[in-house]
Amino acid sequence: MLHDPAQLDLMFQALADPARRQMVDRLSRGPASVSQLAEPLAMSLSAVVQHLNLLEASGLVRTQKVGRVRTCQIEPKALRAAEHWINERRLAWELRLDRLGDFLAQTNDEN
Template sequence: MLKRGSRREPVDHVFHALADPNRRVILERLSRGPASVSELARPLPMSLPAVVQHLQVLETSGLVSSEKIGRVRSCRIEPTALRPVEQWISARRSSWERRLDRLGDYLAESDDVRPGARRR
């Protein structure tokens, strides 16, 4: 587990932000357009200060940006923050698929070598 203040990669911040279901609810709402902090807090079973803390995590990750206009803080989603996560997943998917292909080839060869062998 990464501790506060430790050096994190951008992808770590995004995964950390996405790990909480309340933050995912906030992101889902923001995917429909900008919203004030009080609008974002309305459906959540927590205090306004708790929502503000969640928004700070989302802003640190780059997934959300906010702007204060007068007394109202308006938040919006920043989808480009997902690029490092998409690249990380894509790189791992390619590696996993190659490994599974090699495993499939190995299993096919072992069946050819041992005729009549039963698969489990």
């Protein structure tokens, strides 16, 4: 489910913006309201809400509104999906290098 390309697209796109990464960073230390997320950022609350909506659409953040405050938290599954994508590619490359190394070592032995 989390591996469908469209969702992956939204996630990486969400992580591409420094303000949004800062928000994720803040949320990694615990839940926060929209205003709390906005506080360290040099932009209007409205802008923060727009970023937050993107983060939520990407699945990286989940929010729930109680009364007038919207509380946000990280969705670790989504983070794991992004992590996983990168990890698979890196591992593929590194395993390839290993096999190449083995091959070279082996052909060296044969001399």
